[in-house]
Amino acid sequence: MREILGRRRRLLSKRGDGRPELIGAALTYATEWQWPVLPGVAADPEGRNRCGCPDPECTVPGAHPFDPGLLAATTDGRMVRWWWGNRPTAPIVLATGGKAPCAVSLPALPAARALKALDGMGIRLGPVVASPARWAILVKPYSMEQLGELLYAKDFVPGSLRFHGEGGYLALPPSETGQGEIHWERAPLPGSASPWVPDVEAMVDAVVEALTRTGVSAPEL
Numbered sequence: 001m002r003e004i005l006g007r008r009r010r011l012l013s014k015r016g017d018g019r020p021e022l023i024g025a026a027l028t029y030a031t032e033w034q035w036p037v038l039p040g041v042a043a044d045p046e047g048r049n050r051c052g053c054p055d056p057e058c059t060v061p062g063a064h065p066f067d068p069g070l071l072a073a074t075t076d077g078r079m080v081r082w083w084w085g086n087r088p089t090a091p092i093v094l095a096t097g098g099k100a101p102c103a104v105s106l107p108a109l110p111a112a113r114a115l116k117a118l119d120g121m122g123i124r125l126g127p128v129v130a131s132p133a134r135w136a137i138l139v140k141p142y143s144m145e146q147l148g149e150l151l152y153a154k155d156f157v158p159g160s161l162r163f164h165g166e167g168g169y170l171a172l173p174p175s176e177t178g179q180g181e182i183h184w185e186r187a188p189l190p191g192s193a194s195p196w197v198p199d200v201e202a203m204v205d206a207v208v209e210a211l212t213r214t215g216v217s218a219p220e221l
Contacts, residue, residue, distance in 0.1 A: 021174055023084035026092045029172060030080045034196045036073035036099045039083045039090030040171060041066035051178055061178025063131070064172040065093050070169055091182070097166030098143075101197045103129070103136040104164045104204060105170075110211060111135035115185070117210035126197035128186035129172060131179050136160075136170055137207070139200040149203050157204070158211060194213035 028038045029035040034136055042062055051061035058064075065072075073095035074080070084090060096102045106114065106169045108130065115135075117126060142165055165169050175182040188195035 006122065020092070022088065022092060023081065025172070025174060026080050026084055027077055029092065029094065030075045031077040031187050034075050035194075036095045036098070037080065037139075037172070038065055038068055038070070038073040038093050038095065039087050040064055042087075042090055042095040051104050060171075060204075062091055062166050063093070063175070063177040063179060063182070065169060066166070070095055072165070084177050089176070091177050092172045093175075094170045095169055096164045096168040097217040098141060100141065101126075101195075102141050102166075102200065103164040103170050104200065104207065105134045105136035105164065106158065106207070108133055108135055110160070112206050114210040118206055121206065121210065123202075123206045123210075124198060125186055127184060127188045128183035128211070129170060129182060130209050131171070131177065131182050133179050136164065137186055137203055138195070138197045139203050140197050140202045141166070147200065150204060154208070156205075157208060161207070162202070163200075 026037055029037050040063055051058035051064075052058075053064070053066045070093075073093070094100060105111075111130075111134070113126065115125070125137065127138045129138065144165060147163055147165060171182045172179055172181050
């Protein structure tokens with residue numbers, strides 16, 4: 001499958017050097033796909049796996065909003081150009097929910113096995129965002145009430161599943177974070193106005209079944 005914003009060779013640049021593909025990707029998300037984005041806080045250049053935010057125990061280094069806050073996320077191309085014109089290496093952060101996709105994520109190893117099982121089951125997947133630690137399957141927007149009802153009806157849901165819904169966020173490719181490079185494990189199909197994504201209910205059902213079939217007990221990460 002051809003990737004349109006897919007895996008990129010990591011640019012080995014000095015601090016402050018620009019990355020043209022970041023602003024190009026951010027503009028595609030915001031203006032073509034109408035996904036609200038904003039720049040994330042950069043990883044601390046002095047130490048790997050550390051964040052540039054004030055929290056020394058940050059669990060998602062370089063992969064979250066800080067200044068501006070999440071509510072500033074926009075689809076305005078002029079704002080996107082201004083942000084990345086001033087912060088050319090900033091990660092791209094998607095504000096999930098509303099009209100934008102949400103996501104279901106799980107640790108990388110069980111995620112890879114789950115996706116293989118889903119393919120074998122003939123389940124249609126949308127885009128999948130991957131970091132070295134976790135993979136996130138994009139799904140249609142859902143409310144917290146809808147998610148609560150879905151989880152309540154389940155006999156078992158792996159504790160390692162995370163849900164990026166209304167008021168949440170997700171770093172998008174080709175961001176570079178303190179946890180490593182963000183890339184498309186399953187890239188959006190080229191030529192579409194906005195990528196197709198599945199319903200959250202169907203995807204949670206499929207992921208739980210896939211983990212059960214593969215005998216994987218996803219670790220609590």
